Amino acid sequence: MIRKHWRLILGILASCIIALGIIIPAYQWMHENVSYARVQHNSRMDPIIFIPGSSATQERFNALATELNKGSSTKHSLLKVTVQENDTLKYSGRIRPNDTQPFIVVAFQNNKDGYSNIKKQARWFSIAMNALIDTYQFNHFSGVGHSNGGLIYTLYLEKYLDQSDVTINRLMTIGSPYNFNETSLQNHTQMLNDFIKGSSNLPKDLIVYSIAGTEDYASDGIVPYQSVEAGKYIYQNKVKQYTEITVTGADATHSDLTQSKQTVQLIRQDILRQSNKKNGTDNNNDDD
Amino acid sequence: MEAVEQRIAKWFLHISFLLKRQRLYRAAQQTLVIIFPFALVGSFMKAIDAACFMPDGFLAEIYGFDTTNTFFTEAHSVLQAFSNLTLGLVAMMTAYYASKYVARSYQKDDQLAGFTSLCVFLIFNYQLSARTNHIRVNNLGMRGMLLAMITGLIVGWLFNLLWTKKAVYTWERPLHLIMERCLSSIWAILILISGALLINVGFSFLTPGASDNGGLNGLIYMVFRLPAHSSSALLQILGLTGINNFLNTIGVEGPFSALTPSTNSTYDTQNLNYALSHKTAYNVPHPLTLHTTFDTFANFGGNGMTLALIIAILILHHSSDQGKIAKWSLLPGLFNINTPLMFGIPLLFNPLLAIPFIIAPWVNILIASIFLKLRWMPAAIYPVPGTTPGPLSAFLGTNGNWVALFVSLLCLAVSVLIYLPFIKINNEAIRLASKEGEQK
Numbered sequence: 001m002i003r004k005h006w007r008l009i010l011g012i013l014a015s016c017i018i019a020l021g022i023i024i025p026a027y028q029w030m031h032e033n034v035s036y037a038r039v040q041h042n043s044r045m046d047p048i049i050f051i052p053g054s055s056a057t058q059e060r061f062n063a064l065a066t067e068l069n070k071g072s073s074t075k076h077s078l079l080k081v082t083v084q085e086n087d088t089l090k091y092s093g094r095i096r097p098n099d100t101q102p103f104i105v106v107a108f109q110n111n112k113d114g115y116s117n118i119k120k121q122a123r124w125f126s127i128a129m130n131a132l133i134d135t136y137q138f139n140h141f142s143g144v145g146h147s148n149g150g151l152i153y154t155l156y157l158e159k160y161l162d163q164s165d166v167t168i169n170r171l172m173t174i175g176s177p178y179n180f181n182e183t184s185l186q187n188h189t190q191m192l193n194d195f196i197k198g199s200s201n202l203p204k205d206l207i208v209y210s211i212a213g214t215e216d217y218a219s220d221g222i223v224p225y226q227s228v229e230a231g232k233y234i235y236q237n238k239v240k241q242y243t244e245i246t247v248t249g250a251d252a253t254h255s256d257l258t259q260s261k262q263t264v265q266l267i268r269q270d271i272l273r274q275s276n277k278k279n280g281t282d283n284n285n286d287d288d
Numbered sequence: 289m290e291a292v293e294q295r296i297a298k299w300f301l302h303i304s305f306l307l308k309r310q311r312l313y314r315a316a317q318q319t320l321v322i323i324f325p326f327a328l329v330g331s332f333m334k335a336i337d338a339a340c341f342m343p344d345g346f347l348a349e350i351y352g353f354d355t356t357n358t359f360f361t362e363a364h365s366v367l368q369a370f371s372n373l374t375l376g377l378v379a380m381m382t383a384y385y386a387s388k389y390v391a392r393s394y395q396k397d398d399q400l401a402g403f404t405s406l407c408v409f410l411i412f413n414y415q416l417s418a419r420t421n422h423i424r425v426n427n428l429g430m431r432g433m434l435l436a437m438i439t440g441l442i443v444g445w446l447f448n449l450l451w452t453k454k455a456v457y458t459w460e461r462p463l464h465l466i467m468e469r470c471l472s473s474i475w476a477i478l479i480l481i482s483g484a485l486l487i488n489v490g491f492s493f494l495t496p497g498a499s500d501n502g503g504l505n506g507l508i509y510m511v512f513r514l515p516a517h518s519s520s521a522l523l524q525i526l527g528l529t530g531i532n533n534f535l536n537t538i539g540v541e542g543p544f545s546a547l548t549p550s551t552n553s554t555y556d557t558q559n560l561n562y563a564l565s566h567k568t569a570y571n572v573p574h575p576l577t578l579h580t581t582f583d584t585f586a587n588f589g590g591n592g593m594t595l596a597l598i599i600a601i602l603i604l605h606h607s608s609d610q611g612k613i614a615k616w617s618l619l620p621g622l623f624n625i626n627t628p629l630m631f632g633i634p635l636l637f638n639p640l641l642a643i644p645f646i647i648a649p650w651v652n653i654l655i656a657s658i659f660l661k662l663r664w665m666p667a668a669i670y671p672v673p674g675t676t677p678g679p680l681s682a683f684l685g686t687n688g689n690w691v692a693l694f695v696s697l698l699c700l701a702v703s704v705l706i707y708l709p710f711i712k713i714n715n716e717a718i719r720l721a722s723k724e725g726e727q728k
Contacts, residue, residue, distance in 0.1 A: 023680065025350040030684045034670055038564050139565040164568045 045138040046169065047095075048076075048271055050105045051125065053147025053175075054117075058082045058092070058107035060146065060258070065103050067264045068272070080105045081132070083124035089131055101272065104132060113148065115180075115191045121152045126160035133166055140167040142271050146258050147223070150176025150210075151191070154234060157206070158198035170271055172209040175257050177223040179230035192230055199238045206239040209270050211263060213252040222254035300713045301720075304640045308721035312441050313637075315389035319440065320634035323381050324613065327631040330374030331620040337367035338547065339623045339675040346623065346675040375627060376425070379432035383409035386440025387447065394448040400473050405443035408484040409436055412504045416492045427505040430627065433539030433636065435505050443480060450476040512540050522576055522657055529582045529653065530646050536591050537635060537642040546587040546624035547674040550578050559669040569666035569686055576657055580667040584685055585656040585699050586649035588678025590626025593648040595678050596703030597629060597641075600711050603704070610715065623675040633714075640717070644710045648703040655699055656682075665691035 052060035058080040069075045077096040081089055081104065095102040106128045108121050133139075145153040150173025157168065179185070179192045188196075212228035213220035228244075235242040251260035307313045339345045341364040343355045353360065387405030392398040412435060413424045427435070451473055491504050512535055532542030544550060555574040563569040574580075589595025598621050601614040613632035620628055630636045635645060659665045668685025676684060679700055682692040 022347075022350070022677070023683075026346075026676075026680060026684055027688050029350040029352075030670065030672070030687055034687045037560075037670070038567065164566055167567070 045100050045102075045136060046140050046142065047102045047104050047132075047136070047138055048142045048144060049129075049132075050103060051143070051145045051149030051152050052105065052107050052111070053149050054111055054113040056107065056111060056146070058105050060107065061103070061105050061144075064258045064264065064267075067259065068103075068267060074099075077102045078105070079103070080107070081128050082107045082109055083128050084109045087124070087127055089128055095136065115189075118148060118151050118155060118191070121148075122155035122160060125152055125156050129156075129160075129166070138166070140169055142170040142172075143168055144172045144174065144267065144271060145176060146174045147176060147254065150174065150231075151178065151195075154178070154195055155198075157203065158195065158201045161203065163203055168203055168206055170207045170209070172211065172267060172271055173231065174211045174263060175213050175220055175223050175228060175254050176210065176231065177227040178234060179224075179227040181224060181227065182230075183218070183224040183226050185226050185230060188230075188233075192233065195234045199234045202235070202238045204238075204240065207241040207243075207270075208235045208239050209243045209245060209266065210235070211245045211247055211257065211266065213247050213254060213257045213260070215253050220252060220254040220257065297709065297713055300640060300710075301716055304713065304717035305720050307639070308717055309724065311393050312390065312445070314721075315386055315393060315441060315444065316437060316637050317634060318389045319382055319385040319437070320631045320636055322385055323378055324628065324632040324634075326374045326381060327378055328616055328620075328628040330371045330376070330378075331617075331625045331627045333367045334371040334375060334627075335620040335623040335625050335675070337364060337371065338625070341367060342675075344673045346673045346677070349673055372429075376429040378429055378627075378631070379436035380406060380409065380428045382433060382436040383440045383443075386437055387444035388440075390441055390444025391447050396448050396451060397469055397473065400469070400477070401444050401447040404447060404477050404480050405440045407481055408443050409439045411481065411484040411488050412439065414488060415503065416489060424503060424505065427503070430539070430630075431509075431541050432505050434508055437539060437637065446480060447476055450479060508540060512542075522653075525576065525578055525581055525653060526650055528578070529586065529649055533592050533646045533649060534642065536630075537638065537645055539636055542591075544578065544582065544591070546583070546590050546678070549583045549671065549674055556580075556669065559667060560671075563666075563669050569669050569689075570663055572667050572669055575660040575667045577667075580660065580669065581653045581656045582649065584668040584682045585696060586652040587624065587681075588696075588700055588703070589621040590624050590629075591649075592626065592635070592645035593652065593678075593700075593703040593707075594626035594629050594635070594645075595621050596648060596700055597633070597635075597644075597707050597711070599700070599704045600707035601633075604708065604711055605715065608715075622677045624678060638714075640714050641710055644703075644707045648706045651702055651706060652699040655702065656695060659691070659695050665689055665695060668692060 050061045050064075052058070062078075065076070065078045075096075077094065077099045079091065079093045079095050079102060081091055083089055083106065095104075106125055108124050110117060110120065143153050145151070153171060153173065154176075157171075161168065178195065179187075180189050182189060208231075210228060210231045212225055213223075214225055215221045217225075219225055225246075232242065232244065245266060247257065247260060247262045247266075249260070249262065251257065251262075257263055308317070337345075339347045340353065341355060341360050342348065345353075345355070347353070348355050348360075355361070355364070384402040384406045388398040388402035391401030409432075410423060413427045413432065415422055415424055488504065491507060529544065532544045535542045550556070555577045556579050559569075559572040559574055559577070559580070562572045586593060589598060594617075598614045598618055601610050605611045605614075610633065613628070617626070617628040617632065620626070626635075633641065635641050660667055666686045666689055668682045670685050670687055672681050672684045679693070679696045682696045683689065686692040
């Protein structure tokens with residue numbers, strides 16, 4: 001049998017090897033090509049979307065925005081959106097034409113604390129995001145969440161983000177209490193457990209920075225240091241990069257964290273960086 | 289049911305048998321087959337060149353060859369010269385051989401008839417202008433096949449009318465016989481060539497274009513001009529591709545070919561933009577375009593799904609001469625060059641095989657459209673090189689979708705099934721015609 005058909009068998013084997021030798025590199029080449037094309041294509045508008053913490057309004061980041069625009073040649077415009085309890089949106093401010101990296105603040109009429117409210121706020125945030133994507137036609141963005149804003153972001157990324165629709169490049173959470181007021185890493189709150197459970201849904205290409213402020217050695221005055229640190233259980237090894245940064249000094253208390261010189265510098269460095277590469281001159285006075 | 293099929297088959301057989309008995313038709317077929325070796329080696333070099341040494345060649349891309357370095361550019365120019373001087377001259381050869389075979393069938397001097405026809409063909413492609421006198425070189429290859437074949441057949445036939453003496457074939461051919469032949473052919477040659485010049489002068493007024501689009505050949509292309517814009521309506525796609533492939537079978541190059549995928553239309557650009565920003569190729573705005581259907585699923589091995597033709601021949605006539613031609617044509621066929629088959633089988637001026645040549649791509653377009661419309665597979669919107677092996681082009685064009693690969697293989701299998709009966713009938717007709725030839 002084998003002797004009779006050895007030529008045929010040899011021919012089939014050889015063609016299989018040749019076929020694999022073509023298909024595998026071709027497949028890899030195509031993948032590289034497509035992701036390169038996506039990067040090129042995605043280089044238009046990438047807004048930075050801010051979520052304030054509990055009890056804060058859409059005006060929460062005004063000072064930070066002014067600070068970020070200081071000394072930079074291109075000003076980022078500021079759009080503020082508040083999601084009403086009846087799922088409607090109220091806008092103020094506007095995005096200047098040709099602004100490739102505008103700031104957008106999404107706040108909530110119901111801005112109360114608590115896990116059940118965070119769940120509601122994450123849903124409201126997804127409503128706002130869909131409306132923003134439809135209006136401004138962007139397909140990638142970066143996020144900054146202060147305090148509970150970081151928790152809303154986490155829930156949004158795990159539960160609502162449609163990764164085929166829009167990509168999040170970088171996320172910075174500032175003093176976000178992933179374990180609420182727990183001071184021990186051993187005790188997981190219900191929310192933290194839910195976050196860990198859903199962490200496999202996080203985008204694999206995301207880069208996350210978690211900033212912890214410290215007034216003393218234990219907390220920023222409100223959020224325990226360990227609660228911020230608990231973010232590692234959610235993000236570490238689930239996203240591309242997870243960096244924890246501790247900020248100390250005069251403005252390192254919980255509510256001042258957003259205006260702290262160090263935070264401003266970190267946002268410039270880590271969140272705005274992409275636009276520096278593109279435009280060369282803007283925002284790089286404080287870099288490196 | 290089977291009786292109907294057999295009756296149709298018989299009817300086809302009868303027609304192609306009758307055709308193959310026709311003097312002119314036979315001469316045309318002989319001409320094409322004799323040119324096959326030139327078309328084959330030229331296609332080999334063209335395939336290697338296009339796949340490995342051109343910047344957008346398939347192998348060059350996937351293996352990351354640096355096609356800008358000296359070795360590659362030099363190799364490219366050598367290979368290009370090789371294919372230009374073989375594939376690029378097939379129309380010239382056709383003009384010569386067609387006339388030669390017609391003259392031979394009347395037992396007239398075939399060499400003189402052949403050369404006269406070659407001169408006439410070159411005159412037709414001679415650009416008359418006050419400043420430059422040159423031959424439109426582009427028309428001497430596949431682009432000029434229709435004009436070359438018509439010229440050859442008509443000149444051969446006129447040669448017979450104008451020159452009544454029969455050629456005497458002795459292998460020694462004494463000099464005085466050759467002299468006699470030459471002297472008696474002077475009038476025929478004079479009349480034919482001056483007639484050709486007059487026609488050329490006449491047409492150069494009609495088509496004053498200074499470019500390759502002018503002249504008699506340009507006129508043919510003006511008549512057969514197709515709207516080269518892409519379309520997203522299924523009927524329009526079927527119509528355009530059907531005409532395009534029909535033109536291919538009569539030696540006219542249509543606007544759509546496997547080597548130059550039509551990815552630049554507005555529709556395809558919109559599709560690509562959508563897929564890049566949404567990271568999915570499922571819900572693109574125009575799922576049906578010439579590129580997502582015809583280029584991707586109906587062009588394996590070159591226009592007319594000729595890869596399926598090769599497979600069909602290899603299944604039926606593994607060791608015959610046709611089988612050998614099919615084997616030789618496999619390598620260029622993998623890189624979507626079907627020129628060897630156009631001459632070797634031959635597909636050119638072959639009304640029987642023109643049917644599957646047009647129908648198989650249609651069926652594939654329909655299969656692909658069904659899968660696309662039902663969203664069972666994403667549209668192949670990412671551009672791939674023209675030399676991508678046909679069955680892979682959908683898989684790669686969708687960035688590695690397995691359903692697309694499956695549909696490609698399905699299309700290939702269906703096309704093989706479409707080609708099989710026609711190959712059978714074609715072979716039977718050849719056999720019958722040659723039997724009759726032997727009996728004579």
